Amino acid sequence: MRIRKTWHPGLVASFGVLSLAAMPLLQACSAEQNNASQTDAVASSSESTSDSESKWVMVREENFESPLGVESADWEIDPLGKDSPWYVDEFSDDGQYYQVLGGDDFQRALDSMNIMRKRVEVGDDGWLTVELAAQDRDKDGKPDSEPNISVEDGNGLISVPSNDTAAMLTASDPLPSEYRIEYELKTLDFGGKRDGSWNYDGKYNGFEPGECKTNFPWVRKGDYSQGGSDKVDPCADPWGDTTKENGYYFLSVVDYAKPAPHNNIFIHSHRKVGMDSYSVDADWAKSYKVCNPESKELIDYTDSSANGVNQIFFDGESFRDPAFAYNEFVMPTPCGLKIGDDENATIVATAEVQPELMPGETYTFAIERNANGYVTEMKGNFKYIGETTIRNERPFKSDDGHTIWHYNQTADEYDGSSNQTLTFEGPHGSFEKEMWPEDSAYPDNFVIGIPHLNYYEGEAQIDNLKLYTKES
Incomplete structure (x- = not known):
C-alpha cells in the first residue's frame, strides 16, 4: 500500500500496465481517439505491480x-427464472438459495x-449500460418509486429515491484483461453523519x-x-427496518458479464475488489474502526463521521459467512493490513x-487490473490528512495465502487450487x-451506484x- 500526499488538486498520479487482449468493447475506438487520448494517458511508475515501460x-x-435518454425507455417486468435476462446463479432473486430458506412462503x-x-x-457506441430496478408491490406494472440515472448540470445524477429501488452504471461488454476504470465523485448523499449528526436535511442517515x-x-433468517x-x-417480520444502514458503492469489480441490481445477499458473493461506504447506526458498528491516514492510528467507528471508504480485496480462500458464500475481507490501510x-x-x-x-471538493x-493483480485507488480531500492519493495493490495470489476471489478471466x-464446496x-x-x-x-465488469433493491x-x-x- 502506498500513500502519496499532495497539495495540488490538479495533480495526476501515475501507474503502470501490461499487455491487453483485444475485446469487443474496444473495437469501435478510432485512431483519432487513440491519438487524442495520448495527452490523457497516465504515466507509468516503477512502484506499480505492472510493466514500468507501459502507459x-x-x-x-x-x-x-448530453442527455442519456434513460427516461424514455420502457420499464419491463423481470420474468425471473433461469430464462430471465437478469438471472445469474443460485443467489439470484428467485434462486435456489431462497427456495431453500423460505420455500413456498x-x-x-x-x-x-x-x-x-x-x-x-x-454513451458513445453504447459502451455503457444503465441498469435500474424497482419493486412494484401493488403490481400495477409501474415502479412504486422510480430510480434513475440522468444528466444534471453537466454531471451524471444517480438517484435512488427509496430503499426498494436501485440504480447503477456498468460497461455493456466485459472489461479487457488489463484496464483502468476511473471517475470523479462530485456529490454524495447516501447517509452517514453531517457535522456529527445522523439527522440532516430533514433525513435520518x-x-x-x-x-x-x-x-x-x-x-437470511x-x-x-x-x-x-x-x-x-412487507412491513412485518421477518423483514427488518433498514434505515440504520445506508451506503454507496463507489466502484467495484464483479465476477459476471452483465451486472444488474439484485438482492442484498447476491452482491456479497460476486465482488472481486471494491470500494464502498457502509453508514451504520447500530450496535454492531462498535466492532468497526476507521483509519486516520495522517497519524496511522485507528479510530472507533462510533467516533467517526460514518463516511469511511472500505477498500476491499475479496478473499478467495475464506468466507466471513459460509452460509451465503460471503467472502472474507482483505483490507490494506495506512494503519496496516486488516484480514478477517x-x-x-x-x-x-x-x-x-x-x-x-x-x-467544492471532488473525489x-x-x-x-494488470497481468499480476488489482489496484484500488482513491484521491481527494480526506479527513485528517487533506488532499491525498491512497493506492493499494494486491497480486492475484499473495504470499500471505489470500487469493483474490475469482480473479481469473479465463480458465487457463x-x-x-482455491476451490471449496x-x-x-x-x-x-x-x-x-x-x-x-x-x-x-469469471469476466470482469465494474459497478458504480447501488446494486441491490432492498437496501x-x-x-x-x-x-x-x-x-x-x-x-498499443
Missing part, C-alpha cells in the same frame, strides 16, 4: 454533457410483487421519512410464513470522505455448490468516467 491510454469516456412473498427493470445502453423501509422480500398469515406484509475478523476490528475503513465539502476513484489463468442449508432443504472449480472463468437510498453526482487500456 495507459484512454479509449472510452463519458462526460455527461418465500415464493408467495416474491409473487406478491413485480420486479421492474430497465437496461439501457448509453440519508433516508427520507416514511414507513415500511424494510429488506423485503429477501432475508426468519419465518417467511409470517406466522401462518394469509396476507404478505479479530478482536480489534471486523472492518477497517481506509479514510473518510467529507461530503460537507462537496461539490476520484479508480480500479486497475487458474488451476482449481459449500453446503447451503435451510428449513426447506439444502444444496451444494463448488465455489471456484477448475476450468471456471440504501439517496443521490450522488458523478463525472468524467474513463476507461484506459495499454498503449
Whole structure:
C-alpha cells in the first residue's frame, strides 16, 4: 500500500500496465481517439505491480454533457427464472438459495410483487449500460418509486429515491484483461453523519421519512410464513427496518458479464475488489474502526463521521459467512493490513470522505487490473490528512495465502487450487455448490451506484468516467 500526499488538486498520479487482449468493447475506438487520448494517458511508475515501460491510454469516456435518454425507455417486468435476462446463479432473486430458506412462503412473498427493470445502453457506441430496478408491490406494472440515472448540470445524477429501488452504471461488454476504470465523485448523499449528526436535511442517515423501509422480500433468517398469515406484509417480520444502514458503492469489480441490481445477499458473493461506504447506526458498528491516514492510528467507528471508504480485496480462500458464500475481507490501510475478523476490528475503513465539502471538493476513484493483480485507488480531500492519493495493490495470489476471489478471466489463468464446496442449508432443504472449480472463468465488469433493491437510498453526482487500456 502506498500513500502519496499532495497539495495540488490538479495533480495526476501515475501507474503502470501490461499487455491487453483485444475485446469487443474496444473495437469501435478510432485512431483519432487513440491519438487524442495520448495527452490523457497516465504515466507509468516503477512502484506499480505492472510493466514500468507501459502507459495507459484512454479509449472510452463519458462526460455527461448530453442527455442519456434513460427516461424514455420502457420499464419491463423481470420474468425471473433461469430464462430471465437478469438471472445469474443460485443467489439470484428467485434462486435456489431462497427456495431453500423460505420455500413456498418465500415464493408467495416474491409473487406478491413485480420486479421492474430497465437496461439501457448509453454513451458513445453504447459502451455503457444503465441498469435500474424497482419493486412494484401493488403490481400495477409501474415502479412504486422510480430510480434513475440522468444528466444534471453537466454531471451524471444517480438517484435512488427509496430503499426498494436501485440504480447503477456498468460497461455493456466485459472489461479487457488489463484496464483502468476511473471517475470523479462530485456529490454524495447516501447517509452517514453531517457535522456529527445522523439527522440532516430533514433525513435520518440519508433516508427520507416514511414507513415500511424494510429488506423485503429477501432475508437470511426468519419465518417467511409470517406466522401462518394469509396476507404478505412487507412491513412485518421477518423483514427488518433498514434505515440504520445506508451506503454507496463507489466502484467495484464483479465476477459476471452483465451486472444488474439484485438482492442484498447476491452482491456479497460476486465482488472481486471494491470500494464502498457502509453508514451504520447500530450496535454492531462498535466492532468497526476507521483509519486516520495522517497519524496511522485507528479510530472507533462510533467516533467517526460514518463516511469511511472500505477498500476491499475479496478473499478467495475464506468466507466471513459460509452460509451465503460471503467472502472474507482483505483490507490494506495506512494503519496496516486488516484480514478477517479479530478482536480489534471486523472492518477497517481506509479514510473518510467529507461530503460537507462537496461539490467544492471532488473525489476520484479508480480500479486497475494488470497481468499480476488489482489496484484500488482513491484521491481527494480526506479527513485528517487533506488532499491525498491512497493506492493499494494486491497480486492475484499473495504470499500471505489470500487469493483474490475469482480473479481469473479465463480458465487457463487458474488451476482449481482455491476451490471449496459449500453446503447451503435451510428449513426447506439444502444444496451444494463448488465455489471456484477448475476450468471456471469469471469476466470482469465494474459497478458504480447501488446494486441491490432492498437496501440504501439517496443521490450522488458523478463525472468524467474513463476507461484506459495499454498503449498499443
